[in-house]
Structure formats: C-alpha cells, structure tokens
Amino acid sequence: MNVLVWFRRDLRVNDHPALVQAAALGRVLPLYIADPADWLAPGASARQWEFVAETLTGLRADLAALGAPLVVRCGPAAQVIARLSRSYRIDRVLCLHRPGSPVPPGVEELAPDAPLPPPALTPVPGIEPGLIPAARALGMAADTCPHRQPGGRAAGLALAESFLAGRGADYPASLVSPIGGERSGSRLSPHLAHGVLSREELRALLPGALPSRAARGLIEALRQPLAPPPALTGGEGGHLAAFAAAETGLPFVDACLRYFRATGWLNARGREMLASVALHLLDLPPQGVAAVLARLSTDHDPAILGPQIAALCQPSARIANPVRLGQEHDPHGRFTRRWLPELAAVPDDHLHAPWRWTGAGRVLGRRYPEPLCDPTHAARAARARLGSPQRAWPERHSAADLVLIEDAVMRPRRPSAQLSFDL
Ligand SMILES: Cc1cc2nc3c(=O)[nH]c(=O)nc-3n(C[C@H](O)[C@H](O)[C@H](O)COP(=O)(O)OP(=O)(O)OC[C@H]3O[C@@H](n4cnc5c(N)ncnc54)[C@H](O)[C@@H]3O)c2cc1C
Numbered sequence: 001m002n003v004l005v006w007f008r009r010d011l012r013v014n015d016h017p018a019l020v021q022a023a024a025l026g027r028v029l030p031l032y033i034a035d036p037a038d039w040l041a042p043g044a045s046a047r048q049w050e051f052v053a054e055t056l057t058g059l060r061a062d063l064a065a066l067g068a069p070l071v072v073r074c075g076p077a078a079q080v081i082a083r084l085s086r087s088y089r090i091d092r093v094l095c096l097h098r099p100g101s102p103v104p105p106g107v108e109e110l111a112p113d114a115p116l117p118p119p120a121l122t123p124v125p126g127i128e129p130g131l132i133p134a135a136r137a138l139g140m141a142a143d144t145c146p147h148r149q150p151g152g153r154a155a156g157l158a159l160a161e162s163f164l165a166g167r168g169a170d171y172p173a174s175l176v177s178p179i180g181g182e183r184s185g186s187r188l189s190p191h192l193a194h195g196v197l198s199r200e201e202l203r204a205l206l207p208g209a210l211p212s213r214a215a216r217g218l219i220e221a222l223r224q225p226l227a228p229p230p231a232l233t234g235g236e237g238g239h240l241a242a243f244a245a246a247e248t249g250l251p252f253v254d255a256c257l258r259y260f261r262a263t264g265w266l267n268a269r270g271r272e273m274l275a276s277v278a279l280h281l282l283d284l285p286p287q288g289v290a291a292v293l294a295r296l297s298t299d300h301d302p303a304i305l306g307p308q309i310a311a312l313c314q315p316s317a318r319i320a321n322p323v324r325l326g327q328e329h330d331p332h333g334r335f336t337r338r339w340l341p342e343l344a345a346v347p348d349d350h351l352h353a354p355w356r357w358t359g360a361g362r363v364l365g366r367r368y369p370e371p372l373c374d375p376t377h378a379a380r381a382a383r384a385r386l387g388s389p390q391r392a393w394p395e396r397h398s399a400a401d402l403v404l405i406e407d408a409v410m411r412p413r414r415p416s417a418q419l420s421f422d423l
C-alpha cells in the first residue's frame with residue numbers, strides 16, 4: 001500500500017501518529033505543501049515562512065535518515081494531493097488533526113501528540129523531492145526581522161534545553177510584565193506553533209527539570225486549548241496603519257511593537273497589551289488587529305491568536321493603560337528608550353506620556369508622533385461603547401497615576417493631526 005503523509009503544523013518525525021501508521025501500512029510519501037492561499041493570507045509574513053523553510057530542511061534530512069525524504073510541492077493543497085495520488089497510486093492520505101485547519105475530502109485526520117519514536121520508512125519510489133521555495137518565490141513581501149528565532153528541530157531542542165537547564169527558573173515572574181520573559185520565558189512558541197516539537201514531548205521533559213512552580217506554569221501554558229479561530233469582524237480601518245507602523249505616539253506600545261517587529265516574539269502580557277490598546281483605546285477592527293499581530297509573530301497560530309482576540313473583545317476583558325503599564329514595568333525607560341531612541345531627551349517622569357512634558361513641542365510631531373489617543377479618556381469611551389464596567393489594567397491607581405491623570409485633564413488641547421484627546 002502507498003500512503004501519503006501530509007505534514008502541516010507537525011513538522012517533526014517524533015510523536016507523529018500519522019507517520020507511524022503509514023510506516024506500518026506500507027510505502028510512505030511524506031509531503032509538505034506550500035499553499036499560496038495560506039502564505040498570501042493577511043496574517044502571513046516572510047518571517048513565518050523562513051522559519052518553516054529552515055525547519056523543512058531539517059525535516060527532509062530526518063525523514064531521509066529514516067528512509068523517505070520529504071517531498072515539497074507548491075499549489076492548492078487539494079490539487080497537489082489529487083495529482084500526486086494519481087501519479088504515484090496513493091491508497092491513503094493521512095495527516096494530524098489541527099483545530100481550524102480543514103482538510104479536503106478523502107484525507108484522514110489522526111489525533112496529534114502521542115509519544116511515539118520515529119519509524120523506519122520504505123519510500124514510494126521515483127519521486128522528485130522538489131525545492132523548498134524562498135519567500136519571494138511564493139510572492140511574499142520582504143519582511144525584516146533581524147532577531148528572528150531560527151527554525152529546525154536542533155534549534156528547538158537547544159532552546160528547550162537552555163530553558164530547562166536554568167533560564168526557566170524565573171519563568172513565573174517573567175510572565176507578569178509585558179516586556180518580561182526574553183531570558184526566562186521559554187520562547188518555544190514558534191517550535192510549538194509549527195509542530196517542530198510536540199506538546200507531549202515538552203510535557204514529558206518538565207517534571208524534575210525546573211523548580212516546581214516554573215514547571216507548573218509551563219505545564220499550565222501547554223494545557224491551554226487550541227481552538228478553531230472564530231470569525232472576527234472588520235478589516236482595514238481607523239488608525240490601523242499607524243498601529244502597524246508602531247506610530248501610535250504611545251511610547252510603551254510603540255516600543256513593544258518595534259521589539260516584536262525585530263524579534264518576531266513577545267510574551268503573552270505584551271501581546272495582550274497591544275491587542276487591548278488596539279481594540280479598545282484605538283477602537284480598531286478586530287480582524288485588522290489580528291492580522292497585524294499575526295504578521296509580527298514567527299509563531300503565528302490562528303488556533304491561539306483568534307480565540308485570544310475574541311476574548312479580548314468581550315465586555316469583561318480588561319482595558320490596558322499603556323502609560324501606567326510603562327511606568328510600572330519600565331520606570332527608567334531602559335526598554336522603551338532602546339527601541340525609541342528618538343525619545344532620548346524626554347525625562348523619565350514623562351517618558352510614557354511625553355505629551356504631558358513641557359518640552360513636548362521639541363519632540364512630538366517632529367521626531368516622534370503625537371499620541372493617537374489619551375489612554376484615560378479612550379478607556380472611558382471604550383467602556384461606554386461596550387456598555388460594561390470593564391476592568392482596568394493595571395488595576396490600582398497610585399498617587400503618581402492620579403497626578404498624571406489630573407495633569408492630562410487640566411492640559412489644554414494641542415493642535416495636531418494625530419491628537420484625539422477628549423479634554
Ligand atoms: C493577543 C494574543 C495573541 C497571541 N498569539 C499567539 C500566536 O499567534 N501563537 C502562539 O503560539 N501564541 C500566541 N499567544 C499566546 C502567547 O502570547 C504566546 O504563546 C507566548 O507569548 C509565547 O511565548 P513562550 O513560548 O515563551 O510561551 P510560554 O509562556 O513558555 O508558553 C509555552 C507554550 O504554551 C502555549 N500557550 C501559551 N499561551 C497559550 C494560549 N493562550 N493558548 C494556547 N496555547 C498557549 C504556546 O504554545 C507557548 O509556546 C497570543 C497571546 C495573545 C494575548
């Protein structure tokens with residue numbers, strides 16, 4: 001029997017029930033399809049493809065070592081499968097189930113994440129493996145991500161090892177701040193999103209490897225379900241382009257966006273803040289916000305991003321105040337100044353709300369944009385729009401916050417194309 005195994009977001013040979021079943025049934029044709037419908041979609045970006053392409057190179061070598069190298073083809077998935085099935089007398093097509101990734105008729109889906117060793121493979125003979133295309137060949141726009149994490153199983157395993165061997169000891173603390181976790185977070189998300197490592201594999205490594213609070217935290221994260229992405233409303237609109245360009249005029253937001261753009265990664269709190277600001281303070285359309293965040297993420301996973309955006313649209317979601325979050329988590333501006341050097345002259349006290357600084361005229365509207373909104377007023381408007389007593393984030397007002405908020409209310413309106421204060 002000839003069995004085609006279709007690799008999608010499960011780019012590994014370990015813990016792969018479809019590969020194991022195919023090997024037991026007969027000759028195997030392992031296939032990856034670069035479908036332009038996926039790679040030219042609004043949430044796709046070259047950083048994601050480049051991570052996948054690096055991973056495919058490793059996967060091809062791993063499969064070759066087992067006996068059947070990876071075949072790569074471009075085109076609509078259903079057509080590619082039908083063509084190969086005709087040409088190579090394929091009897092069955094197997095893949096792993098993935099929430100929100102439907103399969104064409106005739107493709108059998110198996111449950112993922114069973115702990116299984118890689119099987120020996122007998123290849124379907126006479127098939128040309130095919131080139132792994134460059135992002136440009138797929139028609140994707142250039143995408144500069146100088147600190148992108150490298151793809152491939154070796155890189156994923158090295159990351160897991162350094163996390164388990166020590167980096168992860170401060171894991172729970174790293175989750176509190178929007179800018180935490182570069183060192184003590186796992187940063188395994190691209191490897192998990194593209195299935196280079198299985199969740200099962202990581203769960204098995206954890207007990208005993210980390211202080212128990214850290215291990216529990218990661219196990220908890222790995223337990224979060226994947227779900228079919230819900231339909232989100234709206235596309236382009238409002239100040240979406242300014243948000244995408246990291247030009248909101250809200251320094252902590254723009255610094256996080258620039259960091260995300262340069263690295264392809266941001267921790268969960270950071271993504272939550274960006275989404276909350278975009279959806280509530282800037283009143284941007286959910287589908288457009290999701291597409292901007294997706295393109296920034298090497299780990300873009302519709303089965304996580306979609307449900308997260310939908311949850312943040314709920315009336316009960318907390319509304320982020322990026323001025324107060326910046327003051328709390330980056331009081332001296334080490335992070336913000338690094339990513340926004342144009343704010344070097346702004347004193348610490350005003351860094352996260354430079355429009356309240358007496359020297360603002362020297363910087364705003366010249367080297368750095370005027371803010372698109374005043375967070376306090378915009379949060380009030382969002383609450384009114386959604387008709388609910390939403391939770392603020394951070395929740396408590398310190399004395400300093402109250403002074404700043406009062407400052408904002410007392411400050412006269414400044415003429416600007418971008419200011420939208422409701423003073
Ligand atoms: C608005 C928003 C968008 C997000 N978009 C994505 C995305 O496209 N891809 C993505 O992988 N994560 C996404 N997340 C979840 C989270 O932010 C990232 O998984 C995390 O920042 C990755 O860093 P890490 O690997 O160090 O995570 P860790 O904290 O080490 O977590 C380990 C793994 O657990 C899984 N995980 C974590 N949070 C969730 C969750 N809420 N639901 C399901 N699984 C989870 C991920 O695979 C992650 O790699 C999003 C979160 C928010 C708030």
